[in-house]
Amino acid sequence: MGAFLLRRAVEAALTLIGVAIVVFVLVRVVPGDPIAMMISPGASEADIQALRALYGLDKSILAQFFIWAGHAVTGDFGTSISLRQNVVSLILSRLPATLELAAAATALAVALGVVFAVLGIMWSRRFPEKIIDGFNGVVLAIPDFIWALAFILLFGVLFPLAPISGRIDPRIEFEFVTNFYFVEALLRGEIAVLADLFAHGWMPALALGLPLAAIITRVLKGSLDQAMVEDYVTMARVKGFGRLRIVVGEALQNAAIPALTITGVQFTFLVGGTVLIEKIFSYPGIGNLAIDAVINRDLPLIQGLIVTFAVIFIFVNLSVDMMYALLNPRLRHG
Amino acid sequence: MAEPAQQHRLSAGLARRLMGDWRVVVGGSIFAVLAILAIGASLIAAIDPLEQDLLLELLPPAWVDGAEPGMLLGTDSLGRDVFSRLVHGSRIALAVAVVAGVLTATLGTVLGLVAGYFGGLADSVISRLVDIWTSFPPVLLAIILVALLGTGLHSVIIAIVVIDWTRFCRVVRAEVMQQRRMDYVDSAVTIGLGRIAILFREILPNILPLVIVLLTLEMGIAVIVEAILSFVGLSLSSDTPTWGGMIAEGRQVIHQAWWVMSFPLLMVVVTVLGFNLLGDGLRATLDPTLRR
Numbered sequence: 001m002g003a004f005l006l007r008r009a010v011e012a013a014l015t016l017i018g019v020a021i022v023v024f025v026l027v028r029v030v031p032g033d034p035i036a037m038m039i040s041p042g043a044s045e046a047d048i049q050a051l052r053a054l055y056g057l058d059k060s061i062l063a064q065f066f067i068w069a070g071h072a073v074t075g076d077f078g079t080s081i082s083l084r085q086n087v088v089s090l091i092l093s094r095l096p097a098t099l100e101l102a103a104a105a106t107a108l109a110v111a112l113g114v115v116f117a118v119l120g121i122m123w124s125r126r127f128p129e130k131i132i133d134g135f136n137g138v139v140l141a142i143p144d145f146i147w148a149l150a151f152i153l154l155f156g157v158l159f160p161l162a163p164i165s166g167r168i169d170p171r172i173e174f175e176f177v178t179n180f181y182f183v184e185a186l187l188r189g190e191i192a193v194l195a196d197l198f199a200h201g202w203m204p205a206l207a208l209g210l211p212l213a214a215i216i217t218r219v220l221k222g223s224l225d226q227a228m229v230e231d232y233v234t235m236a237r238v239k240g241f242g243r244l245r246i247v248v249g250e251a252l253q254n255a256a257i258p259a260l261t262i263t264g265v266q267f268t269f270l271v272g273g274t275v276l277i278e279k280i281f282s283y284p285g286i287g288n289l290a291i292d293a294v295i296n297r298d299l300p301l302i303q304g305l306i307v308t309f310a311v312i313f314i315f316v317n318l319s320v321d322m323m324y325a326l327l328n329p330r331l332r333h334g
Numbered sequence: 335m336a337e338p339a340q341q342h343r344l345s346a347g348l349a350r351r352l353m354g355d356w357r358v359v360v361g362g363s364i365f366a367v368l369a370i371l372a373i374g375a376s377l378i379a380a381i382d383p384l385e386q387d388l389l390l391e392l393l394p395p396a397w398v399d400g401a402e403p404g405m406l407l408g409t410d411s412l413g414r415d416v417f418s419r420l421v422h423g424s425r426i427a428l429a430v431a432v433v434a435g436v437l438t439a440t441l442g443t444v445l446g447l448v449a450g451y452f453g454g455l456a457d458s459v460i461s462r463l464v465d466i467w468t469s470f471p472p473v474l475l476a477i478i479l480v481a482l483l484g485t486g487l488h489s490v491i492i493a494i495v496v497i498d499w500t501r502f503c504r505v506v507r508a509e510v511m512q513q514r515r516m517d518y519v520d521s522a523v524t525i526g527l528g529r530i531a532i533l534f535r536e537i538l539p540n541i542l543p544l545v546i547v548l549l550t551l552e553m554g555i556a557v558i559v560e561a562i563l564s565f566v567g568l569s570l571s572s573d574t575p576t577w578g579g580m581i582a583e584g585r586q587v588i589h590q591a592w593w594v595m596s597f598p599l600l601m602v603v604v605t606v607l608g609f610n611l612l613g614d615g616l617r618a619t620l621d622p623t624l625r626r
Contacts, residue, residue, distance in 0.1 A: 023478075141610055145562050149581065149599050157592050166590070270470020279566055280585065290474075291566050294481035302481060309474065317469075319526070 005052050012314040019310040022305055023069060028061050044173035055081060055300075068303070077307070078300035082293070087304040091286060095308065096179035097167055098274050103200055104182075105270055110263065112209070113216025114252075117259075120217070121224045121247050132217070139214035144273050147279030148280045149208035155203060162199045165282040169196050204281040208273050212266050219262045223255035230254075257324075266319030268313050341623050358619065361550075361612025368605060371424040374537055379418035381405075383575045384410075387413035392591045408593045410583055419575035426576045427605065430487070430560040431553035434494040438556075439549045441495060442502025443541075449503065451533050452508025459509070464500045474496050476559060480568045490569050494556050500570045502548055509541050543620035547613050554609030577602050 052058045054080075056067060071078065077087035120132045122293040156164035164171070170182060174193050178184050182201070183195040227233065228251055236246045275287035282288070284303060352358050371378060381404070390413040393402050401408065407416040450461040478495045483489035513519065514537070522532045563569040564578030577598040583596025 141607070143558055145558065145565070146599070146603060146606075149585075149595065152585070152588060152600070153592065153596060156590055269471045272474040275477060276562060276566070291477065291568075294477055295567055297481075303367065306478065313469075334520055 005322060006327060008318055012318055016126050016307070016310055017315060020069070020072070020303075020307060023306045024065050025061060028064070043264070050088075053102060055079075071142075072211055072307070077304040080293075080299040080301040081300055082296035082301070087300050090289070090301070091304055091308055093179055094286045094289050096286060096326075097283065098278070100182045100265075100279070100288060101103055101201065101204060101208065101251075101283065101285060102179060102271050102274055104205040106212070106263070106267060107209075109212035109216060109270075110207035112213035113220060113259070116217040117220035118226060118247055118252070120221045121228065121251075122243060124228075136214045139210050140218075144207050144211055144279070145276055147210050148204065149275055151203045151207055152280070153334075162203055164203065167197070167283055168193075168202055169200070172196055187243045195237070200283075204277045204283055211273075212263070215262060215266055216259055220255060220259040223258045224251050224330070226257045227251040241309070261320065261324060264316065264323060267316050267320075271309070271312055272314070348619075349596065352615075353621050355613030355615040356610040361608045361610070361614075364608030364610060366602060368424055368428055368519060368608075369448065370419050375425055376424045379415070380419040381415040381418045383414060383418040384573060385414060385424040389413065390586065392594070394591070395593050403566075408591070409599050410580070410592070410594045411587050416580075416597055419580055420501050420577070420601060423575045423598065424601070426487070426555050426574065427601075428566075429559060430491060430494070431556045431609075434491045434556040434559075435549050435553040437491065438498045438552055439545055443490035443506050443538075445499065446503040446506025447510055447533055447538060447541075450507035451514055451529070451542035453511075457507075460503065464503055467497075467500045471560065472559075476563060477566065477568065479612045480563060485568050485570075487570055490560055490563050493563070494559050497557060499558075500551060501552065502545065505544065505548060506612040507539060509544055513537050513540055513569055520583060524592045533536055543616075547620060550609055550616060554606040554613070557602060557605050558611070595613045 013151045016036055038263045049058070059067070068078070075088060077091075079085065080090055083090060116132055116136070120129050125134075155161045173191060174185075174190060176184055179312050182194070182197050183198060189282045223249065228247075230251075232247055233251055236250050241249070274285060277283070277292055278287035279291050286308060289301070290305045290309075292298075293305060346590040357366055363447075373530055382447075387409075388463075390402060390405070390409050391411055393409040393413075394400055395408045396406050405417070407420065409415055410419070443625050475497050476609070479493040479496060480489045482626055483492055509576075518536060519532060523535050527536070560569060560576070561578035561581065564576040565582045567582065569578060570576055580594050580598040584598065585590070596623075
């Protein structure tokens with residue numbers, strides 16, 4: 001198993017280098033001048049050239065790449081052109097917000113997915129199963145973009161239950177040491193801050209997590225359905241166990257592996273979805289940052305963000321592989 | 335080949351089956367209404383969708399107090415007529431759906447045909463490409479692509495084609511691999527048809543129903559992607575009315591005026607559900623294995 005994981009890690013590193021090269025070249029080959037976006041209308045040719053030299057844009061693509069890669073290895077991704085801040089500190093200050101949102105959405109998706117799958121099996125071949133299947137179909141047909149906007153209309157305007165913008169109420173006076181607001185508020189036992197974070201976060205997290213919840217429900221329900229005809233389930237029935245105890249206590253852990261695998265794979269898509277959800281809810285994470293970077297053609301920031309996303313995806317895939325290796329007996333002993 | 339009379343009977347039977355499926359009828363009607371709106375936009379919506387009137391800003395729809403007569407669905411924050419912008423927005427939505435859908439279908443189908451029929455190296459290269467492609471989150475990929483290509487309608491269409499060809503490729507490849515083993519392919523080989531001729535003249539017609547079903551679903555996806563990209567400001571400039579752009583503008587004034595965002599959102603949802611219904615209905619009527 002050690003060799004398997006080592007090979008995956010080397011593959012991951014190579015992928016990362018590949019992504020960096022492709023992005024770097026593509027961003028420079030296509031038309032569109034970031035300098036043109038930042039100069040004032042009265043700037044002279046000399047000013048423009050000076051600015052170009054300042055950001056290293058006057059050198060050849062190859063030279064630019066080696067300068068960039070040389071700095072990137074030491075953790076220096078340059079300065080954002082539109083925000084005039086260090087790219088790494090900019091991304092690090094926004095990343096915790098995105099990670100917390102993605103984690104909350106995943107937790108919600110797993111919880112909802114498991115509950116609906118178990119309920120569906122409990123009511124198997126009866127009317128409530130049809131409702132769950134029908135609801136699942138609707139959730140799968142509608143993308144998170146539409147869910148997010150529908151939630152805003154429903155819970156933000158029609159029945160104003162919760163705020164629809166931002167991560168926390170700016171009037172809350174609380175000095176955060178880190179940018180992991182939720183974790184920090186939890187650890188320091190700040191109930192009021194926690195409640196406000198929750199009020200701001202549940203809608204984006206739900207919109208982001210719903211499609212994954214539907215996928216988990218479908219996969220888990222399918223494998224539970226198969227598990228329910230296995231001998232050990234019959235055995236448990238003979239022993240007189242109740243249906244809920246059989247499903248949750250016996251079948252669930254055996255049926256969980258396919259659902260766990262699909263959750264890992266889909267988690268990548270969930271992280272990708274944060275880009276849009278953050279924009280819709282004006283949530284200050286790296287997704288929102290990425291859209292602004294693209295609109296402003298902020299090359300250093302775009303590069304830094306794409307590398308960040310690539311690192312997240314590679315890390316997630318690696319974790320899924322590891323989890324799979326741990327759960328799957330054939331790989332564990334292989 | 336069937337005799338003309340027999341062929342006529344076949345198509346009459348098919349038409350009857352199609353009209354007998356409620357999903358085809360409802361989905362098709364939504365598509366037809368959308369096409370009428372797009373083609374007759376300037377006749378149906380008399381008010382100029384670009385005309386701004388700051389005295390008429392954020393007026394509610396006609397059935398709410400304080401509405402201006404003639405402004406059926408109210409106005410946005412620049413005093414532009416929401417109904418007119420909605421109708422003109424259907425042009426962009428439909429154009430993207432049809433153009434991007436057909437191009438995606440063509441690229442994906444050709445690659446799927448090649449991979450499925452020739453196998454070997456071509457198949458490994460194409461299949462590996464599909465695997466890599468589909469491991470990326472599509473929304474992020476679309477935004478990166480438009481960032482590279484620059485904003486505009488052509489970039490949106492290219493982004494959709496580049497991202498979604500895998501949907502066709504995967505399904506067509508699997509289907510061709512099944513068709514390849516059938517007797518009619520052997521017969522075609524026996525009478526001396528070339529491989530290209532067999533692929534495009536014999537196999538392609540047999541998988542066409544499948545491609546049409548996928549195309550219908552793809553058009554719904556294209557409408558969503560266009561709405562997403564114009565929502566984040568990466569499609570057309572805000573001068574051209576698009577549903578996604580209207581949703582973004584409505585999001586800004588959601589607390590003052592619910593109608594600016596609600597109507598374009600409703601249009602997107604109805605359009606996408608329409609394409610989905612049509613696709614499901616077509617699948618059930620065209621695919622003999624599902625028809626039972």
